[in-house]
Amino acid sequence: MTSLKNDRLLRALTRQPTDVTPVWMMRQAGRYLPEYRASRARAGDFMSLCQNPDAACEVTLQPLQRYPQLDAAILFSDILTIPDAMGLGLYFEAGEGPRFKRPISSRADIEALPVPDVEQALGYVMQAVRQIRKELNGRAPLIGFSGSPWTLATYMVEGGSSRDFRKIKTMLYNEPETLHALLDKLSQSVTDYLNGQIKAGAQVVQIFDSWGGALSSAAFAEFSLAYLKRIAAGLIRENEGRQVPLILFTKGGGLWLEDLAETGADALGLDWTCDIGRARARVGHQVALQGNMDPAVLYAKPAVIRAEVARILAAYGQGAGHVFNLGHGITPDIDPSHVAAFFEAVHELSAR
Numbered sequence: 001m002t003s004l005k006n007d008r009l010l011r012a013l014t015r016q017p018t019d020v021t022p023v024w025m026m027r028q029a030g031r032y033l034p035e036y037r038a039s040r041a042r043a044g045d046f047m048s049l050c051q052n053p054d055a056a057c058e059v060t061l062q063p064l065q066r067y068p069q070l071d072a073a074i075l076f077s078d079i080l081t082i083p084d085a086m087g088l089g090l091y092f093e094a095g096e097g098p099r100f101k102r103p104i105s106s107r108a109d110i111e112a113l114p115v116p117d118v119e120q121a122l123g124y125v126m127q128a129v130r131q132i133r134k135e136l137n138g139r140a141p142l143i144g145f146s147g148s149p150w151t152l153a154t155y156m157v158e159g160g161s162s163r164d165f166r167k168i169k170t171m172l173y174n175e176p177e178t179l180h181a182l183l184d185k186l187s188q189s190v191t192d193y194l195n196g197q198i199k200a201g202a203q204v205v206q207i208f209d210s211w212g213g214a215l216s217s218a219a220f221a222e223f224s225l226a227y228l229k230r231i232a233a234g235l236i237r238e239n240e241g242r243q244v245p246l247i248l249f250t251k252g253g254g255l256w257l258e259d260l261a262e263t264g265a266d267a268l269g270l271d272w273t274c275d276i277g278r279a280r281a282r283v284g285h286q287v288a289l290q291g292n293m294d295p296a297v298l299y300a301k302p303a304v305i306r307a308e309v310a311r312i313l314a315a316y317g318q319g320a321g322h323v324f325n326l327g328h329g330i331t332p333d334i335d336p337s338h339v340a341a342f343f344e345a346v347h348e349l350s351a352r
């Protein structure tokens with residue numbers, strides 16, 4: 001394997017000093033980039049883009065080609081590949097987001113679900129990881145990812161995106177054992193999936209617990225946190241002679257940072273509702289922190305973006321352990337030149 005020329009991300013995630021604060025962005029390969037829209041038009045639809053390793057590799061590298069400051073690549077794929085591999089029939093309805101042809105509604109449905117063999121059913125993801133690593137040629141580390149069991153379960157039970165989580169919360173309160181059976185199977189699948197990505201070459205992994213914040217504190221502990229802990233304990237933590245850091249991103253998880261820091265993760269992703277300085281005071285002795293600019297700041301003019309970056313850097317303060325990111329994914333209608341202003345500001349204003 002070629003040596004890594006930019007290890008800022010790996011250093012910051014393990015709380016070692018860096019020359020500047022590393023930066024990457026959730027959904028950095030996506031519709032705000034004209035080159036992505038062109039690749040997507042050539043592929044036809046989003047899942048064809050994910051399932052073709054050449055195309056997935058191409059779009060993963062697009063933001064790194066455009067922005068020299070980027071300190072990481074993130075695998076181009078989706079969290080819903082696991083339920084798709086379990087046979088739920090994923091499709092995307094224009095303007096409606098993800099949908100499943102065969103959602104889960106009963107204990108029998110759950111018992112019939114396979115734990116996918118990742119090299120078989122998700123071999124296209126592993127192949128994309130291998131190819132991206134080769135083409136990155138050490139330019140920056142590659143982040144692999146998965147959804148959390150709870151977040152995947154919301155899509156599988158609701159049949160798609162949801163605002164109120166009516167079906168899955170009815171299951172959670174009426175039949176908790178049924179939901180536990182599903183989360184148990186998903187934890188095994190997520191562990192296998194992330195370990196497969198690590199073996200194929202992912203140098204960092206992030207778990208997107210995007211809907212953890214929809215739960216009460218008690219339900220979060222029982223139906224999300226417990227499974228995050230189990231996954232953290234089952235992951236490969238060292239590969240190619242280096243630590244493979246684990247980042248946990250629970251959107252809306254600011255109230256539970258102390259609990260999240262106890263899971264065994266190396267870093268916590270923060271959404272924009274928490275103050276990163278206060279978060280550091282609570283858990284910075286245990287974990288690195290990633291975040292946390294409001295993605296909507298990127299609608300503002302470059303001088304405002306720069307001031308907001310300065311504010312967040314100052315709130316974190318001096319010392320190691322900060323990875324700059326947005327508090328959630330970038331939205332499709334952002335001007336790519338505003339993203340350039342964002343990345344430039346992070347490196348310029350954090351130079352030590």
Ligand SMILES: Cc1c2[nH]c(c1CCC(=O)O)Cc1[nH]c(c(CCC(=O)O)c1C)Cc1[nH]c(c(CCC(=O)O)c1C)Cc1[nH]c(c(C)c1CCC(=O)O)C2
Pocket residue numbers: 025026027028029030031040046074075076077078079080095096097098145161208210251329
């Ligand atoms: C909830 C969730 C999903 N997918 C994902 C999450 C968790 C992250 C989060 O909290 O936002 C994760 C994801 N999805 C995508 C990535 C790629 C890596 C990256 O650049 O960050 C990642 C990490 C690409 C994508 N995933 C999707 C797109 C847009 C697809 C397109 O080209 O139309 C991209 C670039 C599709 C997708 N996939 C999903 C949704 C809700 C959508 C949006 C549907 C829409 O807005 O039309 C499910």
